[in-house]
Amino acid sequence: MNVLIVEDEKGLALEMDEFLSREGYIVEHAWKKSSAEEKIFVNQYDFILLDLGLPDGDGFEVLKQLKNLKDRDDAVIILTARSAVDDRIKGLDGGADDYLAKPFSLNELLARMHAIIRRKHKLEKNEFNIHDFVLDIQNRTVSYQNERVPLTKKEFEIFNYLVLNKNRVVSRMSLTEHVWGDILEVNSDSNFVDVHVKNLRKKLSQCAKADWFETVRSIGYRINC
Amino acid sequence: MNVLIVEDEKGLALEMDEFLSREGYIVEHAWKKSSAEEKIFVNQYDFILLDLGLPDGDGFEVLKQLKNLKDRDDAVIILTARSAVDDRIKGLDGGADDYLAKPFSLNELLARMHAIIRRKHKLEKNEFNIHDFVLDIQNRTVSYQNERVPLTKKEFEIFNYLVLNKNRVVSRMSLTEHVWGDILEVNSDSNFVDVHVKNLRKKLSQCAKADWFETVRSIGYRINC
């Protein structure tokens, strides 16, 4: 999952980066309003963590720009000093999905992100249920009939992203972007996605249901349920 | 324990080196007769593994040189091609402690070395018994009243060397040479020996007997029994 951190305070930004990277997120940074706008224009993100007090302008304008773009589903969490938490923010009228008053704990941030995923997918808990699997977002674990399936980081991320997009074809391209980030140009003619999918499938092979984890020739993969 | 390998066949020599290093020995090499003689003149070794067919002469002469030196107790194992195993070798008249016909297995070599230690210390098994400890040379383990005491490599080597010289003062210098090899000049003013001894003592502290593991001020340590 891709996250854009729009925050000029480097220390905080790097802390967030490290923390979220550990959690499997692909993190990008924008240190000011202008570069944030450029990045948003070019890429889509699963989350945008938006500081309001940017050196070259109000973060709210970034949010407005985003809302002008079509077909975007980027979740926005506003980060702001407590004193700045006034109604315009609390009401979330600008279209943000949540806000977080500084200083905040990284776990709090993560919890809010999970909450957004939960909301988007209409989940009751931080879990996806698919066939007999339970994919636990919080603990980053997968179980099959209450039996833990040990997945590596990459395997979990692949499964997670496919489940997040279940019943939709996920292209290799998109999968790569969301699991590895922008390593595309460097090595394009490798089959590492295939290899990881193979390994993942093997670990998930306890579920014998036919075609639940499909290969879509020339495009990518799809999980059906 | 220090081992000198006198052997011109590099492949074999390096194999032996790797194997013996894993077993905790400090290994040096001499590739020909002349350098072997120089080394023997300068240093003492616990074992000299002596190939007879050296490029610049007969290995036996190295052995003769060694016997000319006073106060030496280096154990010599002769390595030689099977065809060369004639009476002069078998009889071990030259003063070697054992011989080994090539090709031999590294474990066979090690077993012979252990046998020599056993003989020198008049042991019945490959074990030293000291107070309630059993120091197993073969398995490189230490037990106290049949309870295994987990030691690190260095800790074991220190204990082993002190036990080998029990009731004698072992200088820091000597201890360093036998456990670490010739790192002396590089860092002399370090207290790493003391630290390891301290850690070792802690692990051996189950034995409450007074002064069995003494510090000899300004010199080194001594194990009494």
Add this chain to the structure above:
DNA sequence: TTGACATGAAAAAACAATTCGTCATCTCTT
């Protein structure tokens, strides 16, 4: 009182285990 040793804690290095990416080859689908 001083030098030598002991000690605890932490940094650095070594080691082991796991994960990741590459590659050559095989299989399947069209």
Add this chain to the structure above:
DNA sequence: AAGAGATGACGAATTGTTTTTTCATGTCAA
């Protein structure tokens, strides 16, 4: 038959753990 994907095996990179070394400080014996 040709292109796409699957697979097994292997080396590289990463991660986590243990061991080794350094260091600052405390203690003890001469």
